[in-house]
Amino acid sequence: MAHVLVVDDEDEVRAALERRLEREGYEVSTASSAAEATTVIRDQTPTFDIVITDMSMEEPDSGLVVLQEAIAHDLFTEVLVLTAYGNVSNAVESMRRGAFDYLEKNSPGVDTYELLIMKMAHALERRRSAVGTMRRLESFSKMMKQ
Amino acid sequence: MRNPERSEIFLRDLNALFLEATFQGGDQDILQKTLDAGMHVLGGTRGFLAIMHHETGELSVRCTAGEGWTEDAKRLRVHLAQENTRGITGHVAVTGEPYFTGNVENDSFHVRYFEDTRSEIAVPIMGPFGRIRGVINIESTEENAFDADDCAHLVALGVAASVHLTMEGFIARETALIEIGKNLTSTVELTELMHKVVDITTEALQFEDCSVFLIDENTNQLILQASRGVLAGNAGEAAYELGDGLTGWVAMHGTPIRLEDPPSDPRWKGRFTEFPSNEIGAFLAVPIISRDRIIGVLRVLRRKSFSPWFSNRFTQTDERVLTTIASQLGAAVENARNFRKLIRSERMAAWGELSAKSAHMIGNRSFALKGDLNELKHLILQLPDSLIKESMTEVLQSMTHGVDKLDELLREFRDFVVATQLTLAEVDFNALIKEVVSESFPKRSPVALKLILDKSLPPIRCDSVKLKRAFSELIENSISFQPEGGDLIIQTSLMSPEDRAEFRLAWSRDFIKVEFKDTGPGVPDDIKKRIFQPFYTSRVKGMGLGLSIVKGIIDAHQGQIIEIGRKGEGAHFVVFLPINNSKL
Numbered sequence: 001m002a003h004v005l006v007v008d009d010e011d012e013v014r015a016a017l018e019r020r021l022e023r024e025g026y027e028v029s030t031a032s033s034a035a036e037a038t039t040v041i042r043d044q045t046p047t048f049d050i051v052i053t054d055m056s057m058e059e060p061d062s063g064l065v066v067l068q069e070a071i072a073h074d075l076f077t078e079v080l081v082l083t084a085y086g087n088v089s090n091a092v093e094s095m096r097r098g099a100f101d102y103l104e105k106n107s108p109g110v111d112t113y114e115l116l117i118m119k120m121a122h123a124l125e126r127r128r129s130a131v132g133t134m135r136r137l138e139s140f141s142k143m144m145k146q
Numbered sequence: 147m148r149n150p151e152r153s154e155i156f157l158r159d160l161n162a163l164f165l166e167a168t169f170q171g172g173d174q175d176i177l178q179k180t181l182d183a184g185m186h187v188l189g190g191t192r193g194f195l196a197i198m199h200h201e202t203g204e205l206s207v208r209c210t211a212g213e214g215w216t217e218d219a220k221r222l223r224v225h226l227a228q229e230n231t232r233g234i235t236g237h238v239a240v241t242g243e244p245y246f247t248g249n250v251e252n253d254s255f256h257v258r259y260f261e262d263t264r265s266e267i268a269v270p271i272m273g274p275f276g277r278i279r280g281v282i283n284i285e286s287t288e289e290n291a292f293d294a295d296d297c298a299h300l301v302a303l304g305v306a307a308s309v310h311l312t313m314e315g316f317i318a319r320e321t322a323l324i325e326i327g328k329n330l331t332s333t334v335e336l337t338e339l340m341h342k343v344v345d346i347t348t349e350a351l352q353f354e355d356c357s358v359f360l361i362d363e364n365t366n367q368l369i370l371q372a373s374r375g376v377l378a379g380n381a382g383e384a385a386y387e388l389g390d391g392l393t394g395w396v397a398m399h400g401t402p403i404r405l406e407d408p409p410s411d412p413r414w415k416g417r418f419t420e421f422p423s424n425e426i427g428a429f430l431a432v433p434i435i436s437r438d439r440i441i442g443v444l445r446v447l448r449r450k451s452f453s454p455w456f457s458n459r460f461t462q463t464d465e466r467v468l469t470t471i472a473s474q475l476g477a478a479v480e481n482a483r484n485f486r487k488l489i490r491s492e493r494m495a496a497w498g499e500l501s502a503k504s505a506h507m508i509g510n511r512s513f514a515l516k517g518d519l520n521e522l523k524h525l526i527l528q529l530p531d532s533l534i535k536e537s538m539t540e541v542l543q544s545m546t547h548g549v550d551k552l553d554e555l556l557r558e559f560r561d562f563v564v565a566t567q568l569t570l571a572e573v574d575f576n577a578l579i580k581e582v583v584s585e586s587f588p589k590r591s592p593v594a595l596k597l598i599l600d601k602s603l604p605p606i607r608c609d610s611v612k613l614k615r616a617f618s619e620l621i622e623n624s625i626s627f628q629p630e631g632g633d634l635i636i637q638t639s640l641m642s643p644e645d646r647a648e649f650r651l652a653w654s655r656d657f658i659k660v661e662f663k664d665t666g667p668g669v670p671d672d673i674k675k676r677i678f679q680p681f682y683t684s685r686v687k688g689m690g691l692g693l694s695i696v697k698g699i700i701d702a703h704q705g706q707i708i709e710i711g712r713k714g715e716g717a718h719f720v721v722f723l724p725i726n727n728s729k730l
Contacts, residue, residue: 010510016517023524056506084509089569105513108554112513113520 002124003027005044007037007053007066008082013105017052020113026050026120034062038069047074050123052116055083055090055102064094071098076130078123080116100126152187159183160302167310176310178209181282184303185211188267188296190284192260195271195307196224196235197280200354200448200458203227205239205281212285214260222259233257234268235281242278244269244297244304248290265291269304271311274461279311315352319467322346326471330478339478340372343444347471348374353430353446353464355420359386359393360434360442360479361650364675368397368443370418377420384418388650391415393431393443398647400440402432402469406459425449430460432469436476436483438652444472494566501563505556512552519546561615562680562691565698568609575603575658575723576638578610579617583636586618592631593624593664600639603658606725608703613723616699617660619692620719624664627717632665641722649706649722657705657722665716669709677709 004026006017011032018028029048031037034057041048051070055063063081070077081094081102091102100123105112163183166176181195192212196205205224224236237255238245246267250256256266263285271280282304286292329342340358347356357373362385370377370384377384386394392403395413408414408429416423427450434442446468448458523542529535576599587595624634641657651657669677676682680694700707703723711718 008510010514012514013510013517016514016521019521020517023521084506084513106509106553106556108550108557111516111520113517 001025001027002049003029003044003046004120005029005031005037005040005048005051005070007031007034007051007057007063009033009054009057013054016113017116020117021120024117024120033057034059034065034069037066041066041069041073044073048077049127050078050080050120052080052082052120055081055094061090061093063090064097067094067097067099076127076134078127080119080123082116156183156187156299159186160306163303163306164309167306167313177307178211180303180307180310181209181211184282184284184300187299187303188284188292189286190267190291191262191287193282193284194222195280195282196222196239197311198239198278200277200352203449205235208280214262219259231257233259234266235283238268238270238281238283239278242270242272242276244301246292246297248292260285262287264289267292267297267300269297269300271304271307273308273315274312274463277458279308282307322349323467323470323474326474330474330481336479336482337371339475339482343471343475344372344374347444347446347468353468354448356444356446357418357420358434358442358444358475359397361388361397361440366650368394371442373420377418380418386417388648391417392429393445396431396433396443396445397440400433400435400647400653402430402465404428404430404460404465420447421449427458428460430464430468432465432472434472434476434479436480438654440650441476441479444468444475498563501559505560505563508552508556512549512556515549516546519549558691558695562695562698565612565695566702568612568702570607570609572605572607573610573613575606575608575660576601578608578613579636579638579660581610582614582617582621585614586621588625591625593628594631594633596633596635598635598637600637603638603640604725606658606723608723609699612699613703616696616721617662619696620662623692624662624666624717627666628664632716634665635661635663637661637663645722649708649720651706651722652704652724655724655726657724660721660723662719662721663711663716664718668711668713668716668718670713674709678707 004021006014006021006028007030008014008017009032014030014032018030021028029040029044031040037051037053041051048070051066053063053066055061057063063083067079067081070079078100079098081091081099082105083091083102084105094102101119103112103116103119160183163176163180166179170176177195181193184190185193190212192210192214194207194210197208198205203226205226207220207222210220224232224239226232226236226240232240234245234247234253234255244267245255246265247253247256248265250258250263250266253266265286265288266283268281268283270278271282273279282300284292284300325346326343329339344356344358347353355374357377358371359368360371361367362369366388368386368388370381372378372381386397388394389398392405392408392411392413392415396403405411406428408426409416409423419426426447428448429445431443431445433440434444446460448460450458519542526535526538526542579597579599583595583597621634628634638658638660641651641659645651645657645659646653673682678693678697680691682694697707700721700723705721705723707719707721709717709719
């Protein structure tokens with residue numbers, strides 16, 4: 001079962017996401033701030049497969065902190081950034097720093113939850129193939145040494 | 147009675163007068179001293195010096211000398227228009243030539259004021275550009291008291307008086323300009339300032355009447371701000387369209403008009419004048435310019451001259467002075483407007499922050515709500531089919547629709563708040579238009595789109611995301627107003643010189659012009675002025691911020707947007723964007 005961390009400072013948002021993701025069969029942990037997320041991420045072994053974080057929490061760019069922490073802990077953790085107040089420059093910045101994608105919470109006519117589930121499936125696929133490649137590389141180099 | 151050493155004394159007096167007139171221009175005594183010197187050298191019985199009032203066409207006594215003056219006599223007024231009562235003094239004022247007679251009984255010009263007068267001499271005091279400023283008049287109880295030699299002496303004194311009055315005029319002008327300048331920096335209240343300028347201009351600069359018009363940014367009309375005399379009561383009401391009448395012409399073309407007999411000019415409309423059209427002798431109007439834009443007109447009028455020999459025309463100097471005042475006024479108006487803008491922008495900043503926060507919070511709630519609805523949908527789907535399930539599904543759809551609406555409103559609100567926060571980059575404008583069209587114009591639409599792109603357009607610095615937002619609004623508008631089909635023409639071009647005049651674009655910049663013209667119902671005249679205001683909508687969709695967002699974005703680019711379509715011929719939006727936007 002893939003393990004997901006949901007970071008958002010709004011209780012309702014965390015609850016809605018948690019419920020939906022659990023329905024999809026994910027194991028869900030939550031954090032309500034970038035600071036809390038940082039601790040949760042550090043203490044988590046094995047690492048989270050996916051981290052979903054809000055952009056604007058304590059600071060307008062708190063999402064970037066979460067992103068950095070997640071990737072520093074495990075390069076292959078996929079991070080999805082959510083933003084309520086469409087801020088393109090922050091979103092672009094998060095892509096530049098290695099986020100899998102960013103989603104606007106409120107995009108008229110778009111069911112963001114459905115979109116999120118699809119994106120997560122993609123993210124998970126990428127993580128698996130990256131981890132798989134890594135493993136094959138490791139076993140290959142082990143073989144070479146022998 | 148002639149003074150034997152008169153030449154010597156006269157020259158000494160005259161020199162002293164010239165020196166005083168030149169270096170102590172403000173001293174009132176000089177005119178009296180001039181008259182006294184005249185009495186002295188000519189040996190007259192009595193004399194007076196009268197000053198011309200061009201406003202009323204009257205000469206009034208300023209100083210007197212000699213015997214027989216009563217208080218009544220000192221209040222003497224000579225009205226130049228009345229030929230039979232204006233006398234020798236009036237005759238000289240009208241002709242500008244000296245005149246003397248040795249026997250008033252036989253003189254056709256003489257009018258009797260004093261019983262004992264036998265001889266009379268009068269010389270003009272001329273002002274710059276042939277304007278009469280006054281007359282010196284000396285009388286004697288002796289017959290044939292004056293000759294050509296006397297006349298020459300008195301003419302010289304007339305010149306001294308003229309030097310004095312001219313200097314006085316210069317000093318008054320200087321004081322007036324300094325006074326206006328001082329007021330400009332210390333007065334933030336525009337209306338008060340306009341009144342001061344009008345007063346000072348009229349009084350100190352001897353423009354007989356003066357009016358200030360400013361262009362209203364919403365209606366593009368010239369509105370009277372301040373005036374003297376009969377027009378004063380029309381401030382805020384009297385309005386010229388751009389190009390309408392002489393005043394409107396100046397506002398449209400940005401060039402001064404200086405004319406004699408303005409009613410004979412084909413542009414003349416005579417709609418709002420400070421005195422009756424048939425009394426106006428000269429017209430001078432200069433544009434008020436602020437930051438390269440014509441923002442109004444300062445105009446002055448003079449009455450017709452009472453003398454067929456001298457006109458009351460305005461001179462090059464008058465025009466220069468008025469232009470100086472207008473440019474100071476332009477700076478002051480800008481000052482006051484900037485001050486107002488500053489207050490508004492501070493308010494907007496506070497409002498923007500508040501809005502951003504609320505939009506964020508509402509957005510999060512709406513997102514959570516959507517999650518709940520999503521979950522509800524999932525739950526309902528698991529129920530066995532029934533009428534209740536059907537009804538629940540309907541209610542759910544309605545709720546989902548409602549939340550979607552909420553998101554739309556939120557987006558509109560957010561776009562409105564951030565409309566003026568630009569991120570600039572150099573952009574190929576035609577490519578931008580093509581992108582907007584491919585993103586916003588539906589693949590299948592009853593509306594036929596025609597793109598006319600001018601390939602010679604230079605790149606412009608702009609915020610392409612925001613501009614696309616603005617243009618897509620115009621496209622969506624046009625489509626929504628033509629549900630049965632029609633045409634939408636989007637055309638880009640470089641502005642023409644006529645555009646600059648017609649739409650009052652800044653002189654120092656060139657603009658790209660983009661037009662959105664359709665064959666829909668168009669914008670009725672009575673709402674044209676309101677369509678760009680926030681919360682104005684004739685559509686059901688959104689909260690009516692659409693066109694105000696468009697205007698906000700165009701304004702932030704220091705561009706302009708206008709709707710110029712005629713009712714029944716479709717809507718026609720014209721947008722101008724500056725090419726060289728280095729000031730942003």
